[in-house]
Amino acid sequence: MQIETESLTQLEAEVIDIFVRGVQLIGLPKSIGEIYGLLYISPVPLSMNQIMTKLNISLGSASQGLKQLRSFRAVKIVYQAGDRKDYFTAETEFRKLTVGFFREEVYPHLESAAERLQSIQTQLEEMHSEDREHYQSRLKKLEGWQKNSHGLVEKIIKFIKF
Amino acid sequence: MQIETESLTQLEAEVIDIFVRGVQLIGLPKSIGEIYGLLYISPVPLSMNQIMTKLNISLGSASQGLKQLRSFRAVKIVYQAGDRKDYFTAETEFRKLTVGFFREEVYPHLESAAERLQSIQTQLEEMHSEDREHYQSRLKKLEGWQKNSHGLVEKIIKFIKF
DNA sequence: CAAATATTTCATTTATTATTGAAATATAAT
């Protein structure tokens, strides 16, 4: 009979801590890091209930956290035969993880920035300020940034994929 | 006589908005984006007072925001002859900006992660769980990630520098 | 060096974001 540990071992706690810091660096909530970290180090898939209990977080947090983690494919559901609960496991492939994040979180922002810039450019056409040229050059530069960032993100994705 | 506009023009507001979104993407406070955006589009350097007034933010925000922006070299002080106030201007070189950010914000986190991983590895040596091998392999993988991220950041910096 | 102005710091307030948990919904077993 396997003894179910309710609380975290030191090892688990330390690994989770690394992930918590990591996700906070990219502006994601702590609970996301906790859940992912726990699943990352766990030898077996865990149910939502186990996750809640071990991490001492609420049902809602667990559910929402897992949802978000699945949204960028950091966590997968594993169907356990003869059990109606969902079991969750971490995607440990660095490339899949980061690519998902870039696609879900970074790309959309860059796209919308491009659109907005376009609209501002149009407005500028009608301007008759003495500073018009300055503004035009700054917007031009900003457009350059936008394109550079876009290119950089694509390069990063390629690099991550090898 | 030059008319000093107190509030933001539509152009300023829209450019600022782009920067606000941008900085929020990387987890920086809104005020940072506002200040930088204003300085980015401004044809002339601005004093802290002008920044406060135009953006309608407090003295403290302006001071702290400018401090942080200077910390990763996104903003420079320009000494204006015959005026004791400091005047601020935006660093518009994309490469300088991003390199500064990576150095100040991203690098240190990666360094500390490496140390912590090392310490966990040491603890693992003394473990006698049946799952020890699993743990070891996950930690190994995590170490791989850490090194990859480090390498990626270096590549990004190189790319940005051209 | 005193007065005036500019800037920083930091305790408090305010705004934002994450977390909770109860209710609603979905899913499976009997």
Add this chain to the structure above:
DNA sequence: ATTATATTTCAATAATAAATGAAATATTTG
């Protein structure tokens, strides 16, 4: 179909982070 269990949703609360502004600390000028 009914009951039991699992999951999601979302309004309320708690926790966190940012903004404020008054006081402390420079800095410049006469």
